[in-house]
Amino acid sequence: MSGSPFAAPLRPLGARGYAICLSGIVWRELLRFVQQKERFLSALVRPLLWLFIFAAGFRSALGISIIPPYDTYVLYEVYVTPGLAVMIQLFNGMQSSLSMVYDREVGSMRVLLTSPFPRWWLLFSKLIAGVVVSLVQVYVFLAVAFLWGVEIPLYGYVLALPAFILSGFMLGAIGLVISSLVRQLENFASVMNFVIFPMFFASSALYPLWRVRDASEALYVACLINPFTHAVELARFALYGAFNPVACAVVAGTTLVFFALAVIAYDPGRGVMGLRGGPKGEAS
Amino acid sequence: MDETRPVPALQVAGVSHSFGRRKALDDVSLEVPQGRFVALLGPNGAGKTTLFSLVTRLYACRVGAVRIFGHDLSHAPSAALSELGVVFQNRTLDLDLTVRQNLAYHAALHGLAGRALTLRISELLALVGLAERGNDKVRTLSGGQARRVEIARALLHRPRLLLLDEATVGLDLASRRGIVALVRELVRETGLAVLWATHIFDEIEATDQVHVLHQGRIIAAGEAAALAAGSASLEAAFRALTEPDEDAAA
Structure with missing residues (x-):
């Protein structure tokens, strides 16, 4: 045992240290993702069920007229594919939030927060890690959809990458804020009911908004306010080489707001954790 | 050691913390000198984990101050956390x-x-x-x-300061002894400072500095042998210190 290594701590907090911290967090998330094969499978099965069964059934019931970014009539499978891709990210973002709550209960969140790097950087890294995992899922899904006959122009896969990064970031940030508010793991069922399903159904993922407007003006407004709608439209346009500035602005704005809220929520001085998240037996 | 008193590895000064209306810590102060093994003794629910949460900056310290090698955790969290292992x-x-x-x-x-x-x-x-x-x-x-x-x-x-929160909980006797021996060896050989939180009396040696935490307050502090003086054991001394409280509460 040598004494000298303990003489003074290392403090490599320069730019290289920040990069190592980020890549370490992303690397761990990917390793864990690879280990949890069931998680990957269920993340993939969910949208494929929608694509193979729901869309097949709906194909005849719902005709899609020509709306941007499409320049021809499209099959329903083709219409829902971008929405299902972003749905994967929605589930992934919320699942990361689930894992944050779980992390907080078992303590690895505590380990993360003892890092000397600023908290916003740790949260940012955690978000990036979630986005990387969601991108793997999205592109595997798009590949299966391609084999199923949903053909998207090749350049679309490349152009949509920034859109998916941004939407993944937004949904992860929303999940992060929720994770700071949810105290127990079991509450994920409520997150499903009150966040995931409303966001998914009240959006343009499954049906074009003009159809929704025909049915109900109120629902149409709800869909328009829903940032998930804009994430879907951003991806849909990008997949066909078009840019939707409104969607981009809404998604970017929502990302900023929720990331700021997450940083506040996890700030030890202002956040809710110190008031609510006490250890068992010591907190009321 | 030189004549001037070196900065303590850990200094907790007048720290209080509440969860809602429940006060988990009430004016807690303690010090871990450099290169020393200090025990924080308290039953489950005494506030040990809350204190660890504050010292590791899971929550901010709203009342009082925490300093690690002189770095205030609120003002210089990065420098403080770099010195700390948990x-x-x-x-x-x-x-x-x-x-x-x-x-x-x-x-x-x-x-x-x-x-x-x-x-x-x-x-x-x-x-x-x-x-x-x-x-x-x-x-x-x-x-x-x-x-x-x-x-x-x-x-x-x-790090030059290591905190351990009930590190032996759930372990069999042999593993427990092994962990305690390992940590004590680290203190002896490398000059690491250790704050060892436990509710198990026989992990504490007679020459250890002990802080007794009970219902969120430090009710006794000093060398284990001195605290136990006049009682059959440290455990008996602890009972004598805490039971009047419980009678009063009942």
Whole structure:
């Protein structure tokens, strides 16, 4: 045992240290993702069920007229594919939030927060890690959809990458804020009911908004306010080489707001954790 | 040691903390001098974990101050946390990752990577007696071995202060003794300062500095032998200190 290594701590907090911290967090998330094969499978099965069964059934019931970014009539499978891709990210973002709550209960969140790097950087890294995992899922899904006959122009896969990064970031940030508010793991069922399903159904993922407007003006407004709608439209346009500035602005704005809220929520001085998240037996 | 008093490794000064209306800590002060083993003795629910949450900056310290080697945790959190290694009460390793993967992840959280880190990990695994287990998944380790990995992990970034929250909880007697011996050896040989939180009396030696935490307050502090003086044992002294409180509360 040598004494000298303990003489003074290392403090490599320069730019290289920040990069190592980020890549370490992303690397761990990917390793864990690879280990949890069931998680990957269920993340993939969910949208494929929608694509193979729901869309097949709906194909005849719902005709899609020509709306941007499409320049021809499209099959329903083709219409829902971008929405299902972003749905994967929605589930992934919320699942990361689930894992944050779980992390907080078992303590690895505590380990993360003892890092000397600023908290916003740790949260940012955690978000990036979630986005990387969601991108793997999205592109595997798009590949299966391609084999199923949903053909998207090749350049679309490349152009949509920034859109998916941004939407993944937004949904992860929303999940992060929720994770700071949810105290127990079991509450994920409520997150499903009150966040995931409303966001998914009240959006343009499954049906074009003009159809929704025909049915109900109120629902149409709800869909328009829903940032998930804009994430879907951003991806849909990008997949066909078009840019939707409104969607981009809404998604970017929502990302900023929720990331700021997450940083506040996890700030030890202002956040809710110190008031609510006490250890068992010591907190009321 | 020189004549001037060196800055303490850990200084907790007048810290109080509440969860809602429940006061978990009430005006707690304690010090861990450099290179010393200090015990924080208290039953479950006394406030030990809350104190650890404040010292590790999970929550901000609203009343009072925490300083690590003189760095105030509120004003210089980065410098303070760089000096600090922690072993939490709950198991915090990723079970499906290998020992080395777990350690590398933690090192990254401190900005460490590369060849020097690989050597450092080997050095620490040898130190905790797990040199052969680096590539095994944590799931295959015993409770005592996992604890040793957590101790190695807490030392990766060469902190000078190590906090352990009920580090032996849930371990069999032999593993418990092994962990206590390992930590005491670290203090002796490397000059590490340790705050050892426990509710188990026989982990404390007669010459240890002890702070007794009960219902969120420090009700006694001093050398274990002095605290136990006049009673049959430290445990008996502890009962004598705490039971009047319980009678009053009843």
